[in-house]
Amino acid sequence: MATVAPSRVRTGRGVEIGLLLLALTLGIGAYALVGLATGDALPPGFGGYAATLAGIAVGLHLILRWRAPYADPLILPIVMALNGIGLAMIHRIDLRLDARGLTAGFGDRQELWTIIGAACAAVVLILLRDHRTLRRYTYTAMVIGLVLLVLPMLPGLGVNINGAQVWVRVGPFSVQPAEFAKIALAVFFAGYLVTHRDVLTLAGPKILGLQLPRLRDFGPIVLAWAVSILVLVRQTDLGSSLLFFGLFVAMLYVATERWSWILIGLLMFAAGAVLAANIFGHVGARVDVWLNALDPEIYNRDPGGSGQVVRGLFGMASGGLFGTGWGEGYPDLVPYANSDFIMASLGEELGLTGVMAILMLYLILIERGIRTGIGLRDGFGKLLASGLSFVIALQCFVVVGGVTRLIPLTGLTMPFLASGGSSLVANWIVVGLLLRMSDAARRPAGEGGGGVISTETALEVVPDEEAPAADDLDDTGVIPTDDQHTEVVERP
Amino acid sequence: MSELIVTLLRVGYLVVLWLLVLSAVSVLRRDIFGTRVIARGSVLTGSRRSGPDGGANQRGARTSRGAPTSIRVTAGPLRGTTLKLGQSSVLIGRAPSATLVLDDDYASNRHARIFPEDGQWFVEDLESRNGTYLGAHRVNGPTPVTIGTPIRIGQTVIELHR
Numbered sequence: 001m002a003t004v005a006p007s008r009v010r011t012g013r014g015v016e017i018g019l020l021l022l023a024l025t026l027g028i029g030a031y032a033l034v035g036l037a038t039g040d041a042l043p044p045g046f047g048g049y050a051a052t053l054a055g056i057a058v059g060l061h062l063i064l065r066w067r068a069p070y071a072d073p074l075i076l077p078i079v080m081a082l083n084g085i086g087l088a089m090i091h092r093i094d095l096r097l098d099a100r101g102l103t104a105g106f107g108d109r110q111e112l113w114t115i116i117g118a119a120c121a122a123v124v125l126i127l128l129r130d131h132r133t134l135r136r137y138t139y140t141a142m143v144i145g146l147v148l149l150v151l152p153m154l155p156g157l158g159v160n161i162n163g164a165q166v167w168v169r170v171g172p173f174s175v176q177p178a179e180f181a182k183i184a185l186a187v188f189f190a191g192y193l194v195t196h197r198d199v200l201t202l203a204g205p206k207i208l209g210l211q212l213p214r215l216r217d218f219g220p221i222v223l224a225w226a227v228s229i230l231v232l233v234r235q236t237d238l239g240s241s242l243l244f245f246g247l248f249v250a251m252l253y254v255a256t257e258r259w260s261w262i263l264i265g266l267l268m269f270a271a272g273a274v275l276a277a278n279i280f281g282h283v284g285a286r287v288d289v290w291l292n293a294l295d296p297e298i299y300n301r302d303p304g305g306s307g308q309v310v311r312g313l314f315g316m317a318s319g320g321l322f323g324t325g326w327g328e329g330y331p332d333l334v335p336y337a338n339s340d341f342i343m344a345s346l347g348e349e350l351g352l353t354g355v356m357a358i359l360m361l362y363l364i365l366i367e368r369g370i371r372t373g374i375g376l377r378d379g380f381g382k383l384l385a386s387g388l389s390f391v392i393a394l395q396c397f398v399v400v401g402g403v404t405r406l407i408p409l410t411g412l413t414m415p416f417l418a419s420g421g422s423s424l425v426a427n428w429i430v431v432g433l434l435l436r437m438s439d440a441a442r443r444p445a446g447e448g449g450g451g452v453i454s455t456e457t458a459l460e461v462v463p464d465e466e467a468p469a470a471d472d473l474d475d476t477g478v479i480p481t482d483d484q485h486t487e488v489v490e491r492p
Numbered sequence: 493m494s495e496l497i498v499t500l501l502r503v504g505y506l507v508v509l510w511l512l513v514l515s516a517v518s519v520l521r522r523d524i525f526g527t528r529v530i531a532r533g534s535v536l537t538g539s540r541r542s543g544p545d546g547g548a549n550q551r552g553a554r555t556s557r558g559a560p561t562s563i564r565v566t567a568g569p570l571r572g573t574t575l576k577l578g579q580s581s582v583l584i585g586r587a588p589s590a591t592l593v594l595d596d597d598y599a600s601n602r603h604a605r606i607f608p609e610d611g612q613w614f615v616e617d618l619e620s621r622n623g624t625y626l627g628a629h630r631v632n633g634p635t636p637v638t639i640g641t642p643i644r645i646g647q648t649v650i651e652l653h654r
Binding site: 012015018019022023025026029030033036037073074077078081132135194322323325326328350351353354357358360361364367377378379380444 | 498499501502503505506508509510511512513515516517519520576578588589590591592593
């Protein structure tokens with residue numbers, strides 16, 4: 001475990017204001033540029049849009065000052081910028097779809113989801129005072145995660161849209177429970193692995209320089225593999241199964257520092273993928289599209305042709321180095337230009353320069369998450385922070401890799417950019433958790449909330465209502481000079 | 493709109509986008525260079541290194557001149573780790589919730605704590621199985637700690653530093 005000694009603690013809230021201003025300029029500016037390019041005037045509803053984004057930024061900034069003053073100053077601005085750029089692009093594609101007489105209105109819905117998502121992040125920051133509380137719900141999280149995964153398979157609840165059985169209809173909305181399941185499973189994996197990592201690390205035979213785990217410790221990874229394959233088979237959702245399996249392998253690696261797990265994980269995934277490509281027609285078709293996208297026969301095949309991928313490539317090519325500019329391209333020619341292929345749309349209008357900047361923003365966001373993991377002083381937090389960051393990283397890799405034909409296309413969404421409510425809300429909750437953990441990681445030891453409460457004692461002795469010591473601190477305004485629980489609790 | 497303004501706006505947007513990226517990177521840079529990442533087993537150069545820190549001086553002004561400002565791990569798996577001292581106690585043990593989490597089979601979950609009282613720092617053993625040693629003596633009840641005296645917990649040795 002590497003540790004870091006901060007030489008001087010900055011809260012970073014001042015830096016955050018400056019970066020938030022830049023992020024808002026990007027989000028609101030993009031919206032204005034779209035209007036100027038398509039109608040030579042600011043778009044109708046511009047004031048409301050600008051006020052919404054600014055309101056979210058100011059609200060979350062104030063909540064951070066109030067509840068998590070040491071939270072990382074980069075996470076919120078980057079997420080605001082990505083979300084704003086995504087909203088502008090979705091709105092821009094709406095205009096084109098409208099002009100062609102197709103169903104539109106994704107932009108307004110996405111704006112609503114942005115507000116809901118930011119509100120969820122705010123609720124996480126306000127209600128969750130210490131991320132270690134989540135460790136108490138390790139197995140509850142597992143049950144919730146598995147139930148969420150299985151929900152779309154239940155008859156009457158699940159809805160089949162575009163050949164994938166991953167939606168659940170709730171009133172007027174369809175929700176993808178898998179997006180929320182990934183948070184629950186990350187909590188479960190973190191809680192499980194922090195308890196079992198010693199066994200996973202040390203026991204077992206050593207073959208060819210690889211420290212192999214014991215067979216019975218293999219159980220959970222086999223279970224995770226089986227569930228992800230089950231999801232793949234039953235819901236025809238290649239992306240989610242890749243995501244869950246990747247999450248578990250990555251967290252195992254972080255927990256045990258044994259790279260044999262990565263090798264085993266890659267081999268198991270390769271076996272599963274080859275098997276799936278041979279057994280399931282739609283997976284095989286994706287591989288065909290990936291390898292021979294420009295083949296006329298495959299381009300014209302319906303369903304499962306390569307038209308979408310190739311048009312996306314053409315769009316990015318026409319964008320070139322600096323792009324056509326907001327509102328000047330034809331991103332709507334690609335099916336699902338505002339969700340699966342939003343990176344191609346951005347590539348067309350912002351060019352390689354813009355796409356590189358967006359990828360840099362993701363890179364920095366993920367780096368902040370992993371840095372939070374290094375800075376945290378408890379194993380559970382380390383695992384949770386790195387797991388959640390890895391989920392974002394894997395999603396970016398799979399989506400951008402698919403769009404640029406580096407790997408076969410799978411149905412994952414670009415975090416914060418792509419149109420889709422469940423993904424946006426789930427990722428905002430992830431941001432809330434990362435902000436909460438980064439506050440704990442950057443807070444100097446002894447300034448309240450830092451390491452004064454034990455999870456075991458909180459479970460057994462202290463009633464839930466008065467568990468976190470940080471509450472006492474804020475109410476009285478006095479820094480506790482002592483570790484209260486140490487004296488109260490008798491060791492069993 | 494004229495062609496020129498359109499081009500300027502297009503390029504200007506990309507400039508602002510990269511401005512955000514670069515200012516974020518500059519904050520990162522400060523984060524990397526502003527902290528000391530100490531690998532396990534590195535050699536410490538002594539207590540003078542904490543001198544120029546702004547935070548240390550600030551805290552030093554509040555407490556008395558010779559008060560310790562940090563804990564250093566000088567031996568054991570976490571060797572090289574430092575921890576800034578505040579006003580409240582520091583819990584040391586294997587429990588993930590401890591302030592200093594030891595990865596050490598000879599330490600108990602809640603092994604010991606170090607706490608301030610009347611400007612003096614004390615160490616107290618929390619009925620750990622293998623005990624806490626201050627210098628050569630086993631700690632029974634709260635014992636005052638002076639700067640530089642080794643506190644041994646399992647395989648880990650920690651010291652208070654100014």
